């Protein structure tokens with residue numbers, strides 16, 4: 609075979625081989641293109657699915673928001689409103705023993721629900737976390753008396769007292785609430801509530817108690833500062849089973865409330881300090897830890913969250929003065 613012809617044949621074979629390679633490449637690209645198309649279609653389907661799920665979720669959320677009047681709550685209420693399992697465990701395992709009461713996770717959830725419902729139905733707000741509010745109510749329910757008298761210093765909108773009444777009125781032969789608060793502004797005359805911008809006044813307090821089904825004869829309003837002699841005189845006319853100190857949180861004010869109103873609490877009655885151990889109000893813890901814990905008039909029942917609970921063991925004015933001066 610002449611050299612020329614041999615070269616031509618080799619070239620034809622080479623071209624043929626390249627053609628086959630090209631065909632394989634094209635076929636591979638086609639397969640990959642198909643794979644890509646399937647992938648795009650899968651992504652589109654998934655995208656549609658996610659868009660649909662998102663729409664469904666939005667619809668459900670809207671429906672829930674329309675059904676629940678409390679859906680705007682978290683936008684202004686800073687205090688926790690969900691009683692968690694951890695809260696229930698502490699209440700069930702520690703406080704039920706300390707207070708000698710029986711609770712279950714369901715009864716606690718119901719109590720928390722009632723408190724939230726009362727807050728939602730009333731004006732203003734409850735200035736406490738749900739776990740602290742539940743604990744306060746349980747302390748009141750633990751009183752070993754047929755009749756229950758509760759005295760609160762610093763009442764704001766009255767939701768905390770309303771919650772105590774709501775839970776205890778069917779457990780005691782009578783319940784009487786006494787509220788000491790100027791009911792004229794948030795801590796200062798004319799100042800509206802810092803979170804809700806609601807007015808803090810007597811009509812709103814009364815309407816909240818009426819909403820909670822508290823008859824007028826079941827509560828007494830002492831409309832002045834706890835430091836006023838007239839307030840101390842009025843409150844100490846009766847003995848109370850529970851005293852809640854939740855007014856002015858400065859050291860001197862908490863001290864004066866403890867000293868002045870201790871005589872208004874009967875033996876074995878409870879004294880509850882709110883906002884114990886919170887960075888915003890260090891004076892409460894300081895007074896409680898340095899003075900109240902050492903007082904021979906009271907004994908510590910327990911401390912949880914923002915609440916410290918004591919029980920009056922002995923009534924002696926002399927001891928009170930010497931331990932608190």
Ligand SMILES: C[S@@+](CC[C@H](N)C(=O)[O-])C[C@H]1O[C@@H](n2cnc3c(N)ncnc32)[C@H](O)[C@@H]1O
Nearest residue numbers: 734735762763764768789795833834854855856
């Ligand atoms: C933290 S809020 C009370 C919250 C309320 N106990 C609750 O659970 O929703 C404090 C209230 O105490 C009032 N207050 C402040 N100093 C007081 C005092 N020395 N005597 C009585 N009330 C006082 C304030 O005006 C305010 O209404």
